[in-house]
Amino acid sequence: MPFFPEESFQRELCTGCGVCSRVCPAMAVMRDSDGVVTGFRNSCIRCGHCGAYCPSDAFRLPPATGSGVDPEALMSLFRARRSTRIFLPDDIEPECLRRLLAPTGLAPTGTNAGGITVVAVRGVDTIGTLVAAPLRRLLKLFFPLAALAGYGGQAREFLDGEDPITRGAPCLLLFFVPRSNPTGAADGVIAAAMVTLQAEAMGLGTLWNGVLQALFPLLPGLRRHRPRGTRLRAVLCVGKKGLEPLHRIPDRDWKVLIP
Ligand SMILES: Cc1cc2nc3c(=O)[nH]c(=O)nc-3n(C[C@H](O)[C@H](O)[C@H](O)COP(=O)(O)O)c2cc1C
16 A cells, blocks of 8 residues: 555654654655654655654554565575576466565665556467467568578577477566656566566576567567556566576676775
8 A cells, every 4th residue: 555654644653753854765754843743745755764764653554574584595596596498388376476476566666656567478378379479470571581690590490389589488477667767677677686586486487588578569469468658677487497407507707896
């Protein structure tokens, strides 16, 4: 439920300690000369920090329930996550999807803009109809060009029934973010990243799908699921893993600089 401080704030509980004002990202808390809260400016982004840290429970938010995890347990989850490209065709039930997607409701968004819609397209056949079939029709038209560009082999395999794009996944997750979100690109990716880790914790495999995201404008069957005023910011394939990795992630090219 959205948080409106002006509705939940109980003035008689306020001690004037000023914590709400110190944690507010938008300098929206107004206080009198004793420090007691008198109201909230329009700059409020309804993030709930004022209430989350209030020592006298003046905002009547339920107690915090999250607890940290052992960093090693979290690292173990990071180590376990790999892209899945061999999926079992088993459908993902709505209840399981709701659990999988729950982190989206906890994902941070710039200015707390929120508004992310995740569209879950389910079923190997449905996905084939919406993605591979129209792309094969297009590819048939442009096959000579693909061959000329050196992709003839891959194009032929795709036309012959291989699906290197959705990989037979039983579910596609499309993360749509309002165009008005000033940090929309990051918002969608953060939510999707949280979902990939939840998937790993639930024993499901995911595949980030940049190719499908790029091809989205060419796929009318998928495009009709786009909520008005939003942009597609991330695409994940998800499903039960057909194979578990047997060996660890090779070292990657990265560095940390601590000047
Ligand atoms: C933004 C993004 C887009 C990606 N798009 C694709 C894709 O379209 N097809 C694919 O097979 N893999 C895709 N990947 C997966 C990467 O190839 C993969 O993450 C990388 O090779 C590392 O392997 P890992 O995910 O198993 O750790 C994508 C990954 C990211 C982060």
